[in-house]
Amino acid sequence: TLELIYRNALHLHRLTDQILEFRRTETAKRRLRLVRADAAETAREVFHRFRQSMPRDCASFSFEQRTEDTRLLFDPEVLSSVLLNLLANAAKHTPATGEVRLILDKAERDGREYLAFSVKDNGIGIPAKELPHIFERYFRASNAPEGRGTGIGLAIVYNLAKLHRALLTADSRIGEGATFTFALDLHEEYPGEARTELPGEPQTGTEATAPDREGRHDGRPLLLIVEDNAEIRHYIRRTLEADFRILTAADGREGLEKARQEMPDLIVSDIMMPVMDGVALCKRLKGELETSH
Numbered sequence: 001t002l003e004l005i006y007r008n009a010l011h012l013h014r015l016t017d018q019i020l021e022f023r024r025t026e027t028a029k030r031r032l033r034l035v036r037a038d039a040a041e042t043a044r045e046v047f048h049r050f051r052q053s054m055p056r057d058c059a060s061f062s063f064e065q066r067t068e069d070t071r072l073l074f075d076p077e078v079l080s081s082v083l084l085n086l087l088a089n090a091a092k093h094t095p096a097t098g099e100v101r102l103i104l105d106k107a108e109r110d111g112r113e114y115l116a117f118s119v120k121d122n123g124i125g126i127p128a129k130e131l132p133h134i135f136e137r138y139f140r141a142s143n144a145p146e147g148r149g150t151g152i153g154l155a156i157v158y159n160l161a162k163l164h165r166a167l168l169t170a171d172s173r174i175g176e177g178a179t180f181t182f183a184l185d186l187h188e189e190y191p192g193e194a195r196t197e198l199p200g201e202p203q204t205g206t207e208a209t210a211p212d213r214e215g216r217h218d219g220r221p222l223l224l225i226v227e228d229n230a231e232i233r234h235y236i237r238r239t240l241e242a243d244f245r246i247l248t249a250a251d252g253r254e255g256l257e258k259a260r261q262e263m264p265d266l267i268v269s270d271i272m273m274p275v276m277d278g279v280a281l282c283k284r285l286k287g288e289l290e291t292s293h
Contacts, residue, residue: 034195042068094123122177221265226255252276
């Protein structure tokens with residue numbers, strides 16, 4: 001079926017990405033590309049994308065955000081790769097009757113504040129004596145299901161955690177599951193690393209100014225991008241930001257709210273999105289007098 005073809009294509013795509021990422025981190029060619037943004041938005045998009053790629057007869061998945069303090073300086077590609085690998089690892093070791101949870105919470109260590117991303121499952125667990133080796137390349141736990149995994153996913157996570165100066169921990173008990181936590185320092189400024197302050201995003205220590213509703217703030221028209229995939233959304237932004245002032249939204253409902261508030265000159269929207277899809281968004285915009293222009 002098309003669904004089977006789609007899932008296998010995504011699986012091959014992830015394997016290819018894993019190999020390329022592994023080579024880049026192993027040869028020290030990987031560099032951070034930092035943005036100051038809402039990391040919860042990236043995590044949520046990665047979670048939904050991964051869940052949609054899984055077959056129906058798999059473990060259940062849930063996303064839980066326990067803190068609103070999720071805006072920080074980070075590399076979206078690194079965070080996406082880490083979470084995808086941790087979710088894939090948990091899914092491989094959790095039965096169809098089990099559960100995999102992605103939890104965002106605030107944590108503190110040695111007087112510093114962190115945003116912690118924890119992937120928790122209630123699967124088969126990892127033997128205690130093997131836990132210290134779990135991030136070694138090509139290592140597979142002795143109780144791992146046959147034919148599943150390449151042994152490089154967690155090694156990639158380890159290398160990316162070092163690159164991002166993040167905390168990385170693993171905790172597990174046989175028969176009870178495992179918890180992997182990747183934590184980013186909320187106040188780390190990464191001196192010497194390349195960064196991009198996204199247009200339209202609040203800057204450090206300042207408040208973002210509301211865009212001019214008539215699109216004449218600096219002579220450029222105002223464009224609203226509605227797209228649930230964070231990487232695509234950022235790509236469209238980078239492509240068009242020279243000619244437009246940019247607003248972004250991660251789903252149709254958020255896009256509708258921003259369209260009502262800011263009255264953009266142009267809206268570019270994806271079709272398939274959570275909460276409210278692009279078709280429903282267009283109908284709502286066309287059906288309201290203020291936004292039907």
